[in-house]
Amino acid sequence: HHPRAGFASRQGVANFSQIIAALRHLNLLPAIFFLKSRADCNQALYAALPRRATSERDEERRHFHGRLRQLLKLQPYLRGHRQLNALRNGRVAAHHGGQLPQWKVLVEALMKDGVLDAIFTTSTVAAGVNFPARTVVLSQSDRFNGREFVSLSATDLLQMSGRAGRRGMDQIGFVVVLPGPHQDPYLISDLMKSLPEPINSQIQISFSMVLNLFLSHRPEDIRELLARSFATYQNFEEH
Numbered sequence: 001h002h003p004r005a006g007f008a009s010r011q012g013v014a015n016f017s018q019i020i021a022a023l024r025h026l027n028l029l030p031a032i033f034f035l036k037s038r039a040d041c042n043q044a045l046y047a048a049l050p051r052r053a054t055s056e057r058d059e060e061r062r063h064f065h066g067r068l069r070q071l072l073k074l075q076p077y078l079r080g081h082r083q084l085n086a087l088r089n090g091r092v093a094a095h096h097g098g099q100l101p102q103w104k105v106l107v108e109a110l111m112k113d114g115v116l117d118a119i120f121t122t123s124t125v126a127a128g129v130n131f132p133a134r135t136v137v138l139s140q141s142d143r144f145n146g147r148e149f150v151s152l153s154a155t156d157l158l159q160m161s162g163r164a165g166r167r168g169m170d171q172i173g174f175v176v177v178l179p180g181p182h183q184d185p186y187l188i189s190d191l192m193k194s195l196p197e198p199i200n201s202q203i204q205i206s207f208s209m210v211l212n213l214f215l216s217h218r219p220e221d222i223r224e225l226l227a228r229s230f231a232t233y234q235n236f237e238e239h
Helices: 016-025 038-047 058-074 076-080 084-090 101-112 123-127 154-161 185-192 207-216 219-227 230-238
Strands: 031-035 092-095 118-122 135-138 142-144 149-151 174-177
Touching (some): 016 038, 016 118, 016 135, 031 038, 038 084, 058 084, 076 101, 092 101, 135 154, 207 219
Parallel strands (some): 092 118, 135 174
Antiparallel strands (some): 142 149
């Protein structure tokens, strides 16, 4: 096929409308798209529109809009959110650290209810939020570590691919590697065969941490807290 198939002409943005339609045809929705930045997640919403499945049943449509109305009634100020149109008309949402906490709660609730087709998010979400999805779509083989773009590690890939497959619904999850300028399928293939890197505790007992603990906890509570930490577990394992 043409090397740029699946990509829109403007600024090299993937044609997410076409991609989601293809995933729907193959029964691979809902999907999590991992993108490289918050801005890319927001921009992806517009590349996913316009798109609604002609095969969608009236029952599905009523269920989605009824659930959305219910959630907006709890947080009425979200009715003015600039991404609400993409949510309503495309059944897609962006989810990242730059958004209002209550908007993220709304998106998570809709995803857990199984009424969204896709979310666009960054790789950092893979470790922290559990979205039920049948498919994970990887748009690049690197990630931003806060300073620069670095190649994905085996652990990064494991965390992202581990989101594929809904518990109690799917016997298998799917990972789609999307072609693009920042994608190295050979690296992805090698990482799939690699063991995850060892996990080490990042806790650092500093003066300010000790002070904050004493201000908010009793000494016996602090002792129990530290005893249950991953750092303590690792120290016991090593000795």
